[in-house]
Structures are given as structure tokens and as C-alpha cells.
Amino acid sequence: MSKIKVGIVGATGYTALEVARLLTAHPQAELVAATSRADDGRSLAEIHPSLAGRCDVPIEVLDPESIAKKCDVVMCCLPHGASAETVHALVQHDVRVIDFSADFRLSSLDVYEKWYDVKHPWPERVGKTVYGMPEFFAKQIATADVVANPGCYPTSAILPLAPLVQAGLIDTDDIIIDSKSGVSGAGRSAKVATLYCETNESISAYAVGSHRHGPEINDLVGRISGKPVQTLFTPHLTPMDRGILSTIYVRRGQHSADEMMQCWRDQYASSAFVNPVDHLPATKHVAGTNFVQMTARDCGDRAVLVCAIDNLAKGASGAAIQNMNVMFGLPEVTGLR
Known part of the structure; x- marks a missing residue:
């Protein structure tokens, strides 16, 4: 099979760095796009020097349609609120998303809005998005368009x-x-x-x-x-x-x-x-x-x-790679050992 093409939205943080690091060793996936509002025109290795010589993907400003055309799956590493809005836009362009924020983890919209003190940008999906823990939800993750990566x-x-x-x-x-x-x-x-x-x-x-x-x-x-x-x-x-x-x-x-x-x-x-x-x-x-x-x-x-x-691994980026493997029919351990 051809390699899974992966994008990262919000590429400056530690979880994005960990995703990129793991993808450099993944035999069936390739990082092809990364976005950041503040670092357009730089490379991922400039933001994260530990990636020098391993991952030189250029940083671009997010355009959901453009990144969806390049990618099979997008890792969304944005804060709550902003993430849901971006995830919604990406899904409209037929790309699968693993969301690192809390925007889709909870069952109740009321509980979410009480604890996060924001109006949810995509309330219809709250309680209807699979939680990204393959130990319990692997079957649902396999066919999901959006996966809520666990806290x-x-x-x-x-x-x-x-x-x-x-x-x-x-x-x-x-x-x-x-x-x-x-x-x-x-x-x-x-x-x-x-x-x-x-x-x-x-x-x-x-x-x-x-x-x-x-x-x-x-x-x-x-x-x-x-x-x-x-x-x-x-x-x-x-x-x-x-x-x-x-x-x-x-x-x-x-x-x-x-x-x-x-x-x-x-x-x-x-x-x-x-x-x-x-x-x-x-x-x-x-x-x-x-x-x-x-x-x-x-x-x-x-x-x-x-x-x-x-x-940063099982608590964030490693779990995201594990979820990606399940979504695309690969053994869960691929790229994680």
C-alpha cells in the first residue's frame, strides 16, 4: 500500500514535535504538511531543531481545502474551541482528523461548555465522536472521520x-x-x-x-x-x-x-x-x-x-499514531516500537 500522507495543524508545540519524530520512523506514513499561523515560510526543523536532517517539511498558513488535498489524515494540535472549528472545516473537505484538544472527548455539551467556558463551534458532534483509546474503541476508530485523542x-x-x-x-x-x-x-x-x-x-x-x-x-x-x-x-x-x-x-x-x-x-x-x-x-x-x-x-x-x-507518547502523540494505525488498517504497533 502507498504511504499514509499526514498533516499537522498547529505545528509549534511539543505534541506536534512528538508526532513528527514518530512519523520519521514510521514505515507506512509520511508527514507531508504542517501549519502554523506564526511561522509561515519556515521549515519544521527550524521550529524544532531536533528534527534537523530528518524532517524538513515547510510550514504554511492553514487552508483547510489545501491541506485536505495533500493528506489522508490530519493531526489537529490546536487549543480547545479553535480546534473544533478547524476540525469541522477539514472534515468538509473529506479528510480524516485526529483531534488533540478536548473539544470532542466528552459526552455532554453542557459539561463541555461549563468546564471549558466556551460555546462549542460544532455542538452536533459532541457525544457523537469516538474516543481515541483503541483498547476499548478500536472498531469505531477504524471507520471514524474524527477521533478525539485522549487527555x-x-x-x-x-x-x-x-x-x-x-x-x-x-x-x-x-x-x-x-x-x-x-x-x-x-x-x-x-x-x-x-x-x-x-x-x-x-x-x-x-x-x-x-x-x-x-x-x-x-x-x-x-x-x-x-x-x-x-x-x-x-x-x-x-x-x-x-x-x-x-x-x-x-x-x-x-x-x-x-x-x-x-x-x-x-x-x-x-x-x-x-x-x-x-x-x-x-x-x-x-x-x-x-x-x-x-x-x-x-x-x-x-x-x-x-x-x-x-x-507525550501514550498520553498524546503516541496514542495519535496508534489511532492512525487503526484507522488505516495497520497493526497498532506500527512505527511505535
């Missing part, structure tokens, strides 16, 4: 929680999620809170009780398991480039951590990337990969679940 924190919580909730192994109304992320999760634009002197040798909680990934976790765990859940989610910023470690506290009733591990082994037996492990996962164990490591431990009447992912 990074939600990935590290949904994968361990959904099977356990579905199997009835944990309480659904007492779930505490403590997540720690590398600084790349905050994006590439300059912010005081992510300056070196602010983050080095420090760890801090943020958006306590108000982080937008909380509703996404509740929505998707409920959607997958068929049972409503309530979680208490707190994110933390840690002084590392990349990675997420989520430590999740659940009430286990009469069920043991060994039962939870077996539930995961059964659920993910055919998964290319999700690995229940006996050791305690660390971010370095999965850095730069699309792999997920998770384990469970008994602790009194609770169980402690620990999950590690790379926020």
Missing part, C-alpha cells in the same frame, strides 16, 4: 480504573486520583509557572478540584464500564521533562489486589501496549514509549493502583 492524565486513570469498575471490584463513589506530570504537559508557550526557576527542585499541586480532566475521567470510565463514577482528581507539576505517574486509591471491599491484577491481565491480554506489572512502575520505565505500566497493592480496606505513562 494525558485521563489515559493514566481510565486504563486502570475502567476494567475494575466494570468487573465490580472497587467502589464507584470513593476514588482518589493523585497524578504527577512532567512540565511538557503544560505546553511549549512561555508561562511564569513553568519557568526553570519555578519548577526546578519543586513539586506543586494545581487546579485542585477544578482541572478539566476530572470530568473526562468520570465520563469515560462511566461510558466504558456502564456504571457512573465519582473521582477526586488532583494534578501535580513535577520537575521532569515528560511522564505521568498516577497513584489511585480505591475501596476494594472483599476483593484483593491480586484479583485486580488478574482483571487487567484478562482485559489487556491482546493489548499491544498496556502491561500489568509486578514491580512499582516509574516514569523512566516508559519514557519515550507508547507503553503503559500499572500495578495494584492491598492497603487495609483500600487498594493502591499505580500507573505510569509518557504524557
